[in-house]
Amino acid sequence: MAAQGQAAAGSASESGGSPAASAAAAAAAAFPATSLYVGDLHESVQDAQLFDVFSQVGGVVSVRVCRDINSRKSLGYAYVNYNNTSDAARALELLNFTPINGKPIRIMYSNRDPSSRKSGAGNIFIKNLDKSIDNKALYDTFCAFGNILSCKIATDPSGESRGYGFVQFEMDESAQSAIDKLNGMLINDKKVYVGPFVRKQDRENVSNNIKFSNVYVKNLSDTVTDDELKEMFGKYGTITSAVVMRDSDGNSRCFGFVNFENADAAAQAVQELNGKIFNDKELYVGRAQKKSEREMELKEKFEKNIQEVAEKFQNTNLYLKNLDDNIDDEKLREIFAEYGNITSCKVMRDSYGVSRGSGFVSFKSAEDANRALTEMNGKMVGSKPLYVALAQRKDDRKAKLQVNIFLHGSWIYTTCAFMLFHNSECLVFACMVGEKSGEFY
Known part of the structure; x- marks a missing residue:
């Protein structure tokens, strides 16, 4: 794998051995372990086959392919235990990414502590990766920076790379060094992003904590005026503007906007008025989004639905x-x-x-x-x-997705034609989704 700027990474390992060997040695010293996690197993791999492979490196105490408790089908991973840490380290160095039954295995030290796995410490996120980059290529690129606990390319159900992946280092310093050296570098002629991994919970918290002063209100009674809207929201803080949107004939479109001078006042209004009954109508009150934000949210929601349909049948x-x-x-x-x-x-x-x-x-x-x-x-x-x-296609034969966004007045429409073969027939999944000033239909 060609990586401009990777020479800087190479300086992180000057022990004379390969980066992978150095990483394995560091792991043996800093993270003594005799138990290995073996992932990405082909479903046909049996305990005995794994035992034969790993016993070539050293004395194996036990091997267990994990299986579904009911169906007894392989879950795609196993645990291998050695007599001593040096054999485990050697197995990690020599056998990682070795194909077994046509599928490269992925080996890590077994870490049963969920808090360290889920903390995000030392974890980095890499995107815009070339589709040809696999787990081994990713490992080879990043192992020079320190001991890697986990390394994985995200793939779709057919096994094709989604163009992003994750690397978790034992030390935060190693992760930061990798970010500093490789972010923005070209890997296989593609400029990659390398940054700290942010947990979903933290991403959602950031999204929920966005400061805003403009509030969107819908499901208003058609008799509500600008003054009534201002009076309703005025107790939460100073209002710079309040307007009920109207058509060309002056009729209420039953939604409006209230702009506060202070973001905290806007947040309090949303918290206390959303879902309240006003003039026999249940109000929706939320952050007013920019047009680009609404388009992006609608597109992401739509593509997620399409992905769920596609993955169901893949x-x-x-x-x-x-x-x-x-x-x-x-x-x-x-x-x-x-x-x-x-x-x-x-x-x-x-x-x-x-x-x-x-x-x-x-x-x-x-x-x-x-x-x-x-x-x-x-x-x-x-x-x-x-x-x-x-019966799945490559890029030009996979499910066809066409998203056309066009504007018509204050409406934004999204249309799609999604073609999918299932049950020997061509199913056409089509939908039209409309959005009007923050509303989803």
Whole structure:
């Protein structure tokens, strides 16, 4: 991985060994441990297989692949315990990111203390990463700055990088050094952002603590005047303006704005008046947002909904081709039934009812679909070897999302056309979302 400015990072490790080796050695000294966490496991990996791999490095006391208590399916991680800390450190250095059953594993020292894991101490956030950068490349870039406790690229359900990741160092100083040296540097020709990780709770607190003096009021009675609005809010502080919005004929649009001289007065008004009944109407009172803020909030809300729909169906649909002509929907279901709960099966046919030699099988769970893919791809079915793949597209064939935002008077509309294949059919998910001066419809 090419990283301009990374030479500065290299100076952090001058022990003569590799950065990874130095990090492992530092961990053994500063964080003595014999227990390793092994993540990103392929679901087919068994205890015995892990034991064979890790016992090549030193004396293994125990290996446990963690499984769902009911289904007994792998949860994708395991714990490996060694006799001594030096063997554990060597395993971390030599085996980290080694592919097992085609999937690179991710090894860390086992840290069972949830307070240290969730505190955010030593944790940094990296975004605008090239999609080719994986966990190993991220680790190799940052391990020169100090002992890494955790390192992970965020991925979508198909395993593709989302373009951001997280690195947690043992020491805050290491995290700050990485931020100082690498923030704004080019990695794989992309300028990356490296900064402190902010927990969701803290991000929400920051958002909730934004100072504002302009208040938005909706669901007003159509008889409310500017003076009545000013009188209603006036007891909370000095008001510089209060206006009920009206159409071209002078009729109330049932919402308005109140601007306070003092931000604390505005916050108190929102806290005490939101949800109150006035003239038989329940008021909504909140911070007045700028147009750009409303557009961004609406866009994020919309994209989150789309993502939830897409992720619900990703990795459960299989695409098949090279089917014998005599295989119909019922026969297809029989072939795949042993792998799990099937929600639909479909052999594709032309306008004359003749098989096209391709089809789709949709499972209820991604685990069942993956098992069917692994065992059925290339298997002889009838007179032909069957081709099986996930029925998800690459970037140009994935779910199509088109968001067009345009203005019409004081309205902002968002339209979308979201195309998704599910149950062997093309579902078109379409919606129109409108916003009017802070209102969501």
